[in-house]
Amino acid sequence: MSTMSMNALPSPAAVYAAYASLSSSVMLLRTTFHQIVPRQVQEYVLSLISRFFKNRIPNKENSVLTLMVEKSDEYSYSNYLFQSFQIYMSAKASSTTNRLKINKLSQKSEKLTAKLAQEETISEVYQGVEITWAYLNQHEKEKSDRNKQYWYELRFEKIHKDLVMNSYIPFVLEEAKNMQYASKDIKLHTYGSGSWSSFNLEHSSTFETLAMEPSEKKALMDDLDLFLKRREYFKRVGRAWKRGYLLYGPPGTGKSSLVAAIANYLKFDIYDLQLMNVGSDDVFRKLLQGIANRSILVIEDIDCSVDLPDRTTQAKKPKSKSLKFSLSGLLNFIDGLWSSCGDERIIIFTTNHKDRLDPALLRPGRMDMHIHMSYLTINGFKTLASTYLDIKHEHWRFKEIEELLGIVEVTPAEVAEELMRICDADVCLGALVSFLKEKKKRTGVETKDGEDATWGIKLIPEANEIDSDSV
């Protein structure tokens, strides 16, 4: 250390002298302030000083806003916001918190529901803003109260109030809605004795397991996705938010499997209706009112379930004497007459004989897409081989099977049966080849008849009349 720098530092005695002089000046000033300045003026000056500093030093308590979202209001009406928060928090809490409350709502229910434990908090950052969640209920001593209140608290900095109210909460609501749909059990409702009965849909068919040309599958999935996104569009053009599909093809080609695949894909319930159970237009209208949103109404075997009285000639007599149900009743519904009863509806008609349908049913705007479920093709077969035998790529038997499928009409249902018989892939495919050759011999079919053997999905142009034979 140089002598120069030692000389530049003040000595301890000098520092002490300066401190003593400063403190005596402050004391003098203080005494003078108290003696000369009137008490009211003193208080005013001090309050100004304190307010000045308060505004500059952040006060955590004052800058935080807490939103309370109660389970029900003072009249015990349940709060939709709370329910949505519950769903959202179940998902968030499961992945981030250290303490969770879990429930199993019934012995049958497969799912465990999770929620935040009392006074446990979790935080998340939304658009750079930290938001802390807590789940609370009334104090322990009030537990005897049967109307015990539960609520969520959201804490965040006050300056972000607009963002939280106008953007974060709508975001949470949308997320909760999607989570609810994704985790819900899909129900199959069937109509009989004047009411709908419901069961859990056990059909595990998905687009992945469905034997169908990949491009056609994609076209249908794209159409479904587009349909879901177009709520505003349907509203703007003043049309019912619905989509109609006609599935046609021989028995065992997968019409019911496709309905289940659509339901599993969209998480929509299925309402399965046999027209012979519908007594009249009136009953039809009422039962349609019992159908929830986000659902698929399936009318199976539309060609043979009932002879619908023709709208103009009334020529065909209903099979059942008591049946007063008319084709126009059905068409009115499809045209959206009862659209005010609900949203997000898909209507599916299935038939083995498209040529027997009243042309009015095939008019554009009624059924938006006609889907031909045909006999098995090689691409469809590969899907079945992957599902049933776990053959993910090629197999040396495929070439021979492709040739046979080119000349033998066989349904996916028949082939699926064959593939389930034997576990060993080589043996199983050998047995399938024998089955196809045997069928070829039995039917004496050398070439396919006139019907198009490929899968066919056709979007019906809205403006044009369609010729059913051309589809």
Ligand SMILES: Nc1ncnc2c1ncn2[C@@H]1O[C@H](COP(=O)(O)OP(=O)(O)OP(=O)(O)O)[C@@H](O)[C@H]1O
């Ligand atoms: N395209 C397919 N993809 C996958 N599996 C299929 C397909 N078609 C049929 N199957 C199998 O065959 C069974 C019967 O098929 P499904 O009931 O879906 O045919 P369908 O065309 O509705 O028959 P129907 O006209 O007699 O009601 C299904 O459970 C499934 O195992």
